[in-house]
Amino acid sequence: MIRCLVVDDARAFRAVLREILSSAPGVEVVGEAGDGREAVSLVRALRPDVVTMDVRMPRLDGLAALEEIMRVAPTPVVVVSAEAGGEAQQLSFRALQLGAIEVLAKPRDPGTPRFERQAEAIRQAVRAVAGLLLVGRRRPARPARPAPLAGEPPRREEPRRPAPLVPARLEPxxxxxxxxxxxxxxxxxxxxxxxxxxxxxxxxxxxxxxxxxxxxxxxxxxxxxxxxxxxxxxxxxxxxxxxxxxxxxxxxxxxxxxxxxxxxxxxxxxxxxxxxxxxxxxxxxxxxxxxxxxxxxxxxxxxxxxxxxxxxxxxxxxxxxxxxxxxxxxxxxxxxxxxxxxxxxxxxxxxxxxxxxxxxxxxxxxxxxx
Known part of the structure; x- marks a missing residue:
């Protein structure tokens, strides 16, 4: 079961998100937070698999909360932000620099095809990123090697070695x-x-x-x-x-x-x-x-x-x-x-x-x- 924490200062929209996520197989909403401070506290207490996060909230905004979460308990965060342009979108993309995984629009107008598309995008994102290990995920870099065309026998693996800082081949x-x-x-x-x-x-x-x-x-x-x-x-x-x-x-x-x-x-x-x-x-x-x-x-x-x-x-x-x-x-x-x-x-x-x-x-x- 994927355990999700919903963070938004609007109680009505938290209810909408809870309903959207509860309809996704294998997803359970384990908590709700109305501001960034509460979000950080609940992430530490509940250890959810994924967090949906608004960026504009009282007391502690989404950016500060995200930065703190990544410091104390790294957890995949999906930003669910206002759809109109302006400051909300700017903050949403700044969240990517702090460790958020995805930026999605808040679903509007329930019962419309557009609402269903946006709701499904949230369900898919939560299921896709839940449980990602955010620390120590990368292997050391290695030189690119050709992959076989379909039907070709696999090529012998070469020993891995660090990639050079300067490209090794400058020919086209x-x-x-x-x-x-x-x-x-x-x-x-x-x-x-x-x-x-x-x-x-x-x-x-x-x-x-x-x-x-x-x-x-x-x-x-x-x-x-x-x-x-x-x-x-x-x-x-x-x-x-x-x-x-x-x-x-x-x-x-x-x-x-x-x-x-x-x-x-x-x-x-x-x-x-x-x-x-x-x-x-x-x-x-x-x-x-x-x-x-x-x-x-x-x-x-x-x-x-x-x-x-x-x-x-x-x-x-x-x-x-x-x-x-x-x-x-x-x-x-x-x-x-x-x-x-x-x-x-x-x-x-x-x-x-x-x-x-x-x-x-x-x-x-x-x-x-x-």
């Missing part, structure tokens, strides 16, 4: 320098993206295209938050805009992200396995338009979105990789990509910035962080 993979890097992520993705983008240099000669599954309406604040953390420019993707080097083009809600030649292509085509935007749509578009001159990575997330499209990109000769199990908050999407043979490399999270530099033909230098 397969003789072709990628012209774009596409990334897909879901649960755990925003924090992973922050870790990956922060050390990259402003003059990175690659455009990045990112599909991040997140609550509709939260994309603009996600772009603003990431933009404050990296020398790169992070913006919502615009249909017809050129692919700009040193720029992260983030998919907006409700539209697929892809490419047409050297420009961005947004589309209202049907959802792919329930997702729009979809990682599979993005990777398939890059495979079709750029072939071996495209690269793709799948990061932490629930489900299997991206695996099918990443396989198409690998068949087209492009570079493909997936985040490792040890460094993924939720290993669903990377595992699907690796098991399908879509990802040719498995990378620790802290290896990925160096691998991006390698793909771009850049050496890692301390001055790149400036």
């Amino acid at each position: 993979p397969g003789g072709a320098r990628p012209e774009v890097l596409a990334i897909a992520a879901s649960t755990g993705g925003p924090a992973a993206l922050a870790s990956i983008l922060a050390p990259l240099p402003r003059d990175l000669p690659l455009p990045l295209l990112v599909v991040q599954h997140i609550a509709p309406g939260f994309e603009p604040e996600l772009a603003r938050w990431l933009d404050t953390l990296t020398p790169l420019t992070v913006r919502l993707a615009v249909d017809g805009a050129p692919l700009a080097a040193g720029t992260v083009h983030l998919a907006a809600g409700g539209r697929h992200l892809g490419v047409r030649g050297r420009t961005i292509r947004l589309s209202d085509e049907p959802a792919v396995h329930g997702f729009r935007p979809s990682g599979t749509h993005l990777f398939s578009s890059v495979a079709r338009e750029l072939g071996a001159r495209g690269a793709g990575m799948v990061l932490s997330g629930m489900g299997s979105d991206g695996a099918e499209g990443l396989a198409a990109l690998r068949r087209a000769g492009g570079y493909t990789a997936a985040q490792s199990a040890a460094s993924s908050v939720v290993y669903g999407m990377p595992r699907a990509a690796l098991e399908r043979g879509a990802a040719a490399h498995e990378l620790e999270l802290d290896e990925i910035p160096g691998e991006i530099l390698r793909l771009a033909g850049r050496e890692a230098r301390a001055t790149d962080r400036a």
